[in-house]
Amino acid sequence: KTSSPRCYIVTVYPAPGPVPKDQVRLYSMRFCPFAQRTSLVLHAKGIKFETINIHLKQKPDWFLEKNPEGLVPLIETPAGEVVNESVITSEFLDEMYPEKKLLPATPFGKAQQKMMLEHFSKITPHLFKISSAKRKGDDVSGLEAELKEKFTNLNEHLVKKKTKFFGGDTVTFIDYMMWPFFERLGMFEVQHCLDHTPELKKWTERMLEDPAVKAIMHSTEDHKTFYNNFLDGKPDFDYGL
Amino acid sequence: AMATEKCFAKGSPAPGPVPKGQLHLYSMRFCPFAQRTRLALNSKGIKYDTININLKEKPEWFLEKNPLGLVPALETSAGEVIYESSITCEYLDEAYPEKKLLPSSPFGKAQQRMLLEHFSKVIPYFYKIPSARRTGEDVSTQEVELKEKFAKLNEHLEKKKTKFFEGDTITMIDYMMWPFFERIEVLELKHCLDHTPELKKWTERMLEDPAVKATMFNMDTHKAFYKSVAEGKPDYDLGL
Numbered sequence: 001k002t003s004s005p006r007c008y009i010v011t012v013y014p015a016p017g018p019v020p021k022d023q024v025r026l027y028s029m030r031f032c033p034f035a036q037r038t039s040l041v042l043h044a045k046g047i048k049f050e051t052i053n054i055h056l057k058q059k060p061d062w063f064l065e066k067n068p069e070g071l072v073p074l075i076e077t078p079a080g081e082v083v084n085e086s087v088i089t090s091e092f093l094d095e096m097y098p099e100k101k102l103l104p105a106t107p108f109g110k111a112q113q114k115m116m117l118e119h120f121s122k123i124t125p126h127l128f129k130i131s132s133a134k135r136k137g138d139d140v141s142g143l144e145a146e147l148k149e150k151f152t153n154l155n156e157h158l159v160k161k162k163t164k165f166f167g168g169d170t171v172t173f174i175d176y177m178m179w180p181f182f183e184r185l186g187m188f189e190v191q192h193c194l195d196h197t198p199e200l201k202k203w204t205e206r207m208l209e210d211p212a213v214k215a216i217m218h219s220t221e222d223h224k225t226f227y228n229n230f231l232d233g234k235p236d237f238d239y240g241l
Numbered sequence: 242a243m244a245t246e247k248c249f250a251k252g253s254p255a256p257g258p259v260p261k262g263q264l265h266l267y268s269m270r271f272c273p274f275a276q277r278t279r280l281a282l283n284s285k286g287i288k289y290d291t292i293n294i295n296l297k298e299k300p301e302w303f304l305e306k307n308p309l310g311l312v313p314a315l316e317t318s319a320g321e322v323i324y325e326s327s328i329t330c331e332y333l334d335e336a337y338p339e340k341k342l343l344p345s346s347p348f349g350k351a352q353q354r355m356l357l358e359h360f361s362k363v364i365p366y367f368y369k370i371p372s373a374r375r376t377g378e379d380v381s382t383q384e385v386e387l388k389e390k391f392a393k394l395n396e397h398l399e400k401k402k403t404k405f406f407e408g409d410t411i412t413m414i415d416y417m418m419w420p421f422f423e424r425i426e427v428l429e430l431k432h433c434l435d436h437t438p439e440l441k442k443w444t445e446r447m448l449e450d451p452a453v454k455a456t457m458f459n460m461d462t463h464k465a466f467y468k469s470v471a472e473g474k475p476d477y478d479l480g481l
Contacts, residue, residue: 083351085358095347107335111323118325 015062016052019078023048024093027063027074029056029237031226033180034086035073036216040176041090043212045100055237087117087177094173102173113167113174116157120178123150127181131188135231148193155197164206171210179207186220187227246270248477250295255302259318264289267303267314269296269477271466273420274326275313276456280416281330284452285340295477327357330413342413353407353414356397360418363390367421371428375471388433395437404446411450419447427463 019025026042028035028051042049054063059070066082067074075089076082083092094102103110130143157166166174182204185191194201207213218226222240229236248269249256259265266282266289268275282289294303299310306322307314314324315332323332334343343350366387370380397406406414422444425431434441447453458466462480469476 077348081348081351083348084355088351088354088358091354092347092351095350107332108317108319108321108323110335111321111328111332114328114331115323115325118328 015060018080019050019076021078023050023078025049025076026051027054027067027072027076029053029072031218031223031230031237031239032056032072033184036180036183037086037177038073038075038089038093039216040179040212041093041102041173043215044102044171044176044210045093045097047093047097053237057235090173090177102171102176104167104172109167113172116166116174117177119153120174123147124181126150127184127188127190130190131227132231134189144190144193147190148196151193151197151200155200158199158203165203171207171212175203175207176212179213182207183213183217184220184223184227187223246291246293246478246481248293248295249300249303251298251300253300255300256292259290259316259320261318262288263318265316266291267294267307267312267316269293269312271458271463271477271479272296272312273424276420276423277326277417278313278315278329278333279456280419280452281333281342281413283455284342284411284416284450285333285337287333287337293477297475327417330417334413342411342416344407344412349407353412356406356414357417359393360414363387363394364421366390367424367428367430370430371467374429384430384433387430388436391433391437391440395440398439398443405443411447411452415443415447416452419453422447423453423457424463427460427467 016025024042024047026035026038026049028039030053039051041047054060054072056070056072063074064070066076067084069084071084073086073089074082074084075092077096083089091103103113126143126147130140130147133140133143154166163169165171166178185194185204194204208217218240226236226239229239256265264282264287266275266278268279268291270293279291281287294300294312296312304310306316307324309324311324313326313329314322315329316322323329331343334341343353366383370383370387373380373383394406401407403409405411406418425434425444434444448457466476466479469479
């Protein structure tokens with residue numbers, strides 16, 4: 001459904017032109033979990049967009065001019081407005097494009113999603129810490145125990161609410177914000193941390209059925225290959241192309 | 242209206258339910274994060290009651306409402322609890338339409354959020370540097386970094402040529418940043434503003450704002466509170 005062209009590395013390519021009038025542009029990297037959040041929102045809302053993937057070790061000058069921090073994801077509009085940060089871009093898109101709202105309409109509903117996201121933001125550093133500790137051969141049992149506790153809290157939320165997803169019985173904003181990290185549990189080698197959280201496991205299975213998730217996901221194998229190359233200092237941003 | 246500003250500790254009786262159409266703010270008088278919410282409440286003219294919490298001995302009833310036990314937290318008459326300073330402020334701006342602090346356009350909102358994200362990287366310096374000084378560490382590198390970050394904020398004001406960060410009137414981002422600048426002198430970081438004249442002028446304009454005036458404390462009070470914290474016995478009721 002997207003109009004995204006074949007992905008290409010842009011290092012010495014000249015600056016792309018302005019964003020065509022009827023779409024937005026996503027600057028991304030195919031394996032970045034944060035950029036995946038924005039991509040999920042674009043797909044879920046059926047927004048017309050094009051993707052330009054950025055070589056994160058050799059960032060084009062024109063990219064740094066648009067966005068001095070040089071991070072992906074970045075959204076650019078036809079008016080030349082530039083928005084960065086995965087959560088900020090996702091909210092921006094949900095507000096800009098009224099069809100298929102991902103955030104609830106009420107102020108409290110929105111606040112609830114943001115509070116859940118704040119909780120979840122404490123989980124992501126754990127995943128990276130665990131995998132980097134494992135690589136060094138350190139003992140990760142303490143970190144894994146903490147991760148399991150956090151997963152238990154998430155599980156309890158689903159048990160209490162009795163809903164299929166975190167914001168209700170359909171996929172909403174918070175589910176997409178969390179998903180990229182759950183897609184990588186195999187890559188982080190922490191799938192076993194879901195062993196005692198059956199509702200959370202079922203949530204991951206439901207997410208795997210979501211069209212936006214299916215449209216852009218990578219297999220655990222591909223994630224592992226990319227991540228290992230990345231950690232070895234030799235990222236292959238075009239892996240699989 | 243609440244009869245007391247004195248903080249509620251463990252063992253204290255729970256306050257009554259929130260009356261219809263009103264709001265409870267769970268706070269601590271000297272918390273910069275809670276001050277953000279107070280600024281938004283005051284600026285928007287929202288009616289609320291403050292319940293200050295003893296953060297070292299939190300009441301059980303508070304932890305039941307708000308398991309993380311953090312301030313600021315809001316409670317509505319419907320029993321809805323909202324916490325995290327930026328989330329409370331966005332909630333207030335959406336739930337109370339008078340005197341909007343956020344712009345109406347999605348890009349305008351995004352600009353505010355991006356600036357807040359930048360500023361979130363400045364905040365740790367307001368803690369790291371004073372704490373490193375107390376243990377006699379060398380803070381020169383960190384001060385250089387903080388000055389650089391202030392220089393970026395100064396540049397933002399220079400480029401936009403506006404009195405406040407996102408226009409010629411105060412908006413949400415100004416209030417979100419203010420509490421830390423209010424404490425800059427007592428934290429002995431004022432010299433980091435020496436080469437950022439626009440940022441200095443912004444602080445002077447902020448000091449004229451009614452909501453700032455209504456929620457601020459002077460340097461002596463901040464000093465006394467920080468001293469009590471450094472001594473391990475925070476005096477949450479200082480001055481009462």
